[in-house]
Amino acid sequence: MTQIIEISTQYQLANVAALIRSGRLGGDGNLGEADRLGDDRQRRILVVANNSFAPELTPAADAMPGSRGLLADFDLVVDWNAAIWPNHPKAFGISGERAPIMERALRREWGIDDHEPLELIVESLPGHPAGALTQIFSTAAISVHSDGLMSYGPVRNPLTLPQWQRLRAIFYTDLLPGITPRQLAEHTPDRVVLPTADLADVIDAMTAEVADDLATAGLDSPIDDSALVLGQYLAQLDLITAEEELELHLQMIDEVKDAGLSTVIFKPHPTSARTTIGPLRRRCEEFGLEFVLADVPLLAEIVVAATRPELVVSCFSTGLATAKGLYGCQTAAVGTERLLAELAPYQNSNRIPLTIIDALHSGRYELPDAPAGTVARNLNGLIDAVTYCMQPGSAAHLRGSAIDFLRSAIGGPDMKYFKRKRLTALDLPGQLQPPMHRKTLSAAKRHLISRAKRTQRVLKDYGITVDASKLKRNG
Template sequence: MIALIEASSYFQLASLAAMADAGLLPEADEHILVLANGSQVPELTTPLNEAPGFEQLAARFDRVVDFAALTAPRRPAQFNPREDELHIFESLLRQAWNLGSGPLTLVLESIQVNPARALARIFFDAQLWVHSDGLMSYGPTRNKLPLSISQRLMGTVHVDLVPGLEPHLLAEFEPVRKVMYADQLAKIFNELAQDAHFEQPGSNALILGQYLGSLGLMDADEEFELHVQMLQEALNRNIDTVLFKAHPSASATSAARLAGVAQEMGLRFQLLATDHLAETVIASARPEVVISCFSTGLATAKYILNTDVHAVGTGMMLQALAPYENSNRIPLSIIHALFVQDVPAPAHSDGEDQLSQLLLTVAYCMQAAQLPQLREPAIEFLNTHYAEFSAHFKRRRITKLDLPPRWVHLASRSSLPSKVRGASRRVLRKGSKQLESLSKSLSRLAK
């Protein structure tokens, strides 16, 4: 039995190495690491096999194959073979990777999108495991999986980023859940930090940039202002040095402009142009605080590396994020609840586990059709806690799903009295006629 273990990011690679050390990967005669660079601009980013510490992480596996190199210049995420091509690609991959003709097990990242989904389709009879690393794994499955994939799903392996929190990913299939705990991943970060040198004199804060502008979640000016708020938080803590690490998938940012603002504030500003993980920087530099918006790095810093954290802009983002089903919503809700509302992680809660209940309700609101079994607990939570957690919900979504509280429901046109509807139509008709008359007058004057 051969196990193909796919990784598209450096953080995934570190997580998979820790999973291998902990014995959480499926048993196999040979474990093959499949590199599938997930960068949107691979030409401008460092390949996974050139990342610092790659050799020591890859040593956990029997051998390494590069799927991204095989599909170049097409990115792995663009690889989507037609049904009549699947058998051809199975033969090609078995030959290229020397897989023989025996059975396979696949350990894939998000199985809802390519290239993971494509590999599951190509190796049509392989057992499937899903590994998850970031906060998105706590959210619901975005797309309905075909029976040909779901019936082969064996289970998931996830990092316990928020202690005790259960993922909703693929929950509709009731998979086996394997958990990798914080101390197992901390060993990897500390190992990588031995060859990284980010020590700073005096007090320092680490700011983790995100690619919110590149994702279209805000414009460049809004993202810059968000980073300025992060600088202000460092200043409020009497910190003299700021380390700024841009997101690895982000495009070029206005770091020079931000450095100028930091200097005006009296802060030393250091741009970290490094391929090291944020967690490696934290383990090496030991900042007093890690500041970001809703980066997974806030959770790893707090619960894996025991570092103070501060979240900025999450309240605004909760309302701005659209559509409601956006997969960033769960990470955003988690960070806002933990680090703005001070809701304890499930493993640290002495009483009611409000975080799990909140995320269950958000998950239902995101994917109600796929998770009908969550409706009753969602209703119960909203009846009791809506006032405290209203920032996580939108009135339009509450109205559409007919959830409590009723007083937040938006009024539909059909629910308005007939006299009001009639008056509205008359006002609109009158306004339209007036606008048409004005337009004709302006046309005559122009002549």
């Protein structure tokens, strides 16, 4: 059996390495050299896709600092962009007629016997590049590995019949203890949980590997009385304007000041513009805060592991969940309520991460494993309701849960997680009420009245005046 494991980010690579080392992907985790040379061992091929807008200018996950040690867990590392060049991974699909030809070519290129069974472990389905690999290797069993908080919500498009018939398992990191990801739940796959301690071990190993890079940036040891501000790239996603994004980041600095800390460590998002750095530095100077720039091509989790901040601040970054879950940091979320109001369309895949982060920082929600005696609400009901409203087709099994939650939420602050028009279209509690003059009329009666008025307008064009009430009575 050969496992073909596809990733596109370094965070995914770290999660997959943790799954391997803990034995959750089969085999014996970390194998000695003698074991690795055995004939019965499981062979693993890592397929690295660079999904960035300009992959020629952005390093792939396997080329980033901290990845070298993780690559030793694989027998072969494949550059997917090179394999499908000049196509981009996000746009490359393949027809049913050509898929067998490409499968045979890739098997030969990657040293896989024509009849050897395969297991695909890919990122989010059904989009590409994961979707293309399931098309090419059309008989391989399929599993999905998680990508942070997005795995707790639904996929945007339904799987094809050949995909869901071969779906076996979902591997996910336990960032929200007591919460089961809703991703592909309609197909009842096996759920394999990766404890955060196993991922922390991998992050610590990556941190040790990049010690020189951290030292050069002044990030190689804990920074006392500090807060890490994680920049986001919401303007590039057209979620807000560049001016609004700058204001959002300035509010994060305000949050640090209000927390009474003395140092801001600012880590810009790798793909964001660097135009916010100057204004943030000046805001820190105004407040008398020390400003440390962590503009390094490293995972946010590596910076947290090295500097051990007391507080991590962002908008709805998965880094908030990993900082708390892996290293016990306090966290703060800024600007989530405004984004909840503006995020469109409702089924935008960022909605579940945004909802989770806002809810957990609102003071009204706790995870199911919260200490006894807490009065906050369980987060599961909210996730069920939002998931159903996002994808009522694939999440039809959650309709009852959504109705129960919405009935209890009407008139309260939790209605900010929903759109009234969406609730109306789905006939859910909290929907818009029809005008008073329409409440007593059935749909059939309203149709007859509308048809009568149209007929009256047509006759009027010919100079004929007819009493509309007669049209209504005569149909």
